[in-house]
Amino acid sequence: MRLRALLDTDALGLRLLGGEDELDRTVRGVMTTDLRDPSRYLSGGELVLTGLAWRRDAGDSEPFVRLLVQAGVTALAAGEAELGDIPEDLVVACAQHRMPLLAVDESVAFATITEHVVRQVSGERAGDLAAVVDRHRRMMTSGPAGGGPDVVLDLLGSDLDLRAWVLSPTGRLIAGSKVAGPALPPETCARLAAEHLAAVRTGRRGPHRVQLDGVTYSLFPVRASGRAPQAVPDVRETVLSDWLLAVEADAADWPEERLDLLRGVTQLIAVERDRRDAARTVRRRLAQEVLELVQSGAAPAEIAARLRVAAPVLLPGLGAAPHWQVVVARIEWEDGAVASGPVAQSLLEEVLVDPLATGPEPADRVAVAHTGDEAVALVPLPAVAAEHDGSEAGLQADALLRSVREALSAGLEGDGRLTLGVSAAVHSAEGLRGALEEARHARRVAAARPGRVCAAGHQELASHVLLLPFVPDDVRRAFTARLLDPLTEYDRRHRAELIPTLEAFLDSDGSWTRCASRLHLHVNTLRYRVGRIEQLTGRDLSRLEDKLDFFLALRMS
Structure with a gap:
């Protein structure tokens, strides 16, 4: 489309601040960014939308505009929501480099402009969406301004009438199209995840076709960004950690172009998954440091110092020091050929998300480390009243088990087991070693039970169990x-x-x-x-x- 046509669209509320002689330029795409140097994500012909967060002083404008010109950008549109009027230094820089400059009224969302441009430049709907997916992938990797997978799922719904959702391996709803209608019920999510995991274990190539309650779904695996299926020598290394894209449609008769489009969407979602994993790095490091201190017999004061560092990261704004729980998980395969520590770490992070919550936020309050084939989670709890009332606060083993058993059992069918142990809450560093041993012993109790997925809590370490000679002293002390x-x-x-x-x-x-x-x-x-x-x-x-x-x-x- 022509740049002039954008200005003629009243609903977009765009005002021209410079570049009247350049309005016949062609817009072939759109990108939202606040990076100081977004050039590596530009291919030419874009309308660049920016909130000006990259600008710290007047000297930043000219280098930014020069980079856009070198990348072949068609025009720059700056939002007024952050700074009000567009800075004069940016107007001068655009005039110097003959870059058309548009002002975006604060009442107009960048998403509105993006959607309009996408629709106008499309030739055919599927081909257009493939381009959108590629552009949005670059937008997502360039910074938070690009949005998340929900935006592309919305485009699938509005342009191709495809209802689609992103699910975790436990069946938790991570993202879904706002135009897809009501969210999938939790029981449907769990069944879809179970069907997907069972299909992946067979080695069949996706998408996997499933029919539930008379509705047909096509399930596409979401693999780690940049990893091809053949890059994983054993499917058991990833089956319990990969996400999936569930589409309410039968992909059996789809043309290859549409299948390629959906595979592009899964690659886009994989980028978001990688980003969320990277955001967990600090929490994982905190958990690893605390775990090493506890296992090495460090002084409680040293452990308490690390906990004081962890508390603001995991529970920002919390006034009082929290209580803590420890959860231990272990994945075991019959032949012992697969190193499962990192997978157990990723899976435990997922298991500990509130099963009724959507999005990544609940996982931000959990720190998980791994040692060998065992994953250990440090879970902060809001400080409870000093006046105990006998109630059970925090995580309960049976609740965790109910939320994940159906789906994960399918992924472990045949030769795998997941066992979980949950400690009681402790309120100090002195109790953390006992909580760790208590969680480990509870996991051993769970391992003695039948089933692919088993869990046990501290309540199940009854007094008669404490009489057994193999029970660690720390577990006895924690019970006392x-x-x-x-x-x-x-x-x-x-x-x-x-x-x-x-x-x-x-x-x-x-x-x-x-x-x-x-x-x-x-x-x-x-x-x-x-x-x-x-x-x-x-x-x-x-x-x-x-x-x-x-x-x-x-x-x-």
Whole structure:
């Protein structure tokens, strides 16, 4: 299209600031950028949209415009939303280099201009979208101004009437077209992910055709950017970490041009996946540092210092120091031929995302390291009240299991297993080593169960298990702290005597009269204290199992 036609389109609200003699130039594409040097993403003929974030002072304008001219850009359109009026130095630089300059009113979104240009320059819809996908790939790699995969999925919906969604290997909805109608139900997402993983394990080339509830879907694998299928010698190295693109259509009879278009979309999504993985680098490094300190027996003060660094990164703006949980995961294959540590790390990051949430944000609050074939997650929790009430805060093993079991079981079918262990929450560096050992022991409990995907939590490390000789001392200490710390803290804050009362009550075999006489208390006072113990710990001292737990905890303290 001609540049002049853009100015004649009232809905775009563009004003010409310079370059009246250049309006017959041809616009062959559009790119949004705020990079100081975007030339490597330009191929010529583009209308460049910019919010001017690259401009720090007047001296930046001329080099920026010169780079655009050298790349063959047709025109520059600058948004007024950030700075108000377009800076005079940019107007002068464009005039010097004969670069047409347009002002974009703050009420007009760059996406509106992009969509208009895309539609106008298209010859045929599929061919046009292929060009859009390629341009958008460059836009996404040039910086945050280009947007995410949702934009291209919207174009698939509006221009080709294709409803499409991006799913994780666990079935979590990552992105979807806003014009595709209602979001896919979680159970449909999980079934699609399971079908995809099962098909990938067979070695068949995508797209994979699936029919659910009378609807046909075509599933395209989203592989790491730049990696061809033959680049992976064993599919088990990636089957549990790759995303997928689900399209509500039967691709069996599609022409090769349309298949190439969708494969281009998957490459675009892979770029976004790589970007999100890169953003996790800091959190992974923090987790690795903490894990190494804990395993090497470092002083609690040194571990606490690393936790203070991690807390603002994982929970920005949090006023109080958080509590922490540890989650351990291990992927095992029967022949032991595949190194699964990095895959377990990536998968655990995904598993720990809230299954009801979409987008990448929830994963930003989890730090996962890996050592050998084991992945270890450090999960911060908002600080809980110092007054314990016996409730279970944080992650629960059974909830994690329900959210991922269906899909991942299909990817592990035949020769693989995923086992997860979840610790209790701890509130200090002193408790972190015990939490790690507790999570590892819970994972071993899960590994003793049948099934492709199994999980166990700290609640399942019952008192009789602690009597076994192979249980690590750190697990015993963690059990003791979890049961008695609420009482110790209450005694400290209120100058109460709940711990001595508990010991006397157990030594009296639960006899109210004998215990009250031993403590020189009225029976009603004793009943109040026992009731407080039960409230703080969530236990019932009339039950034999809970009495045994308290008895062992007191003996091991």
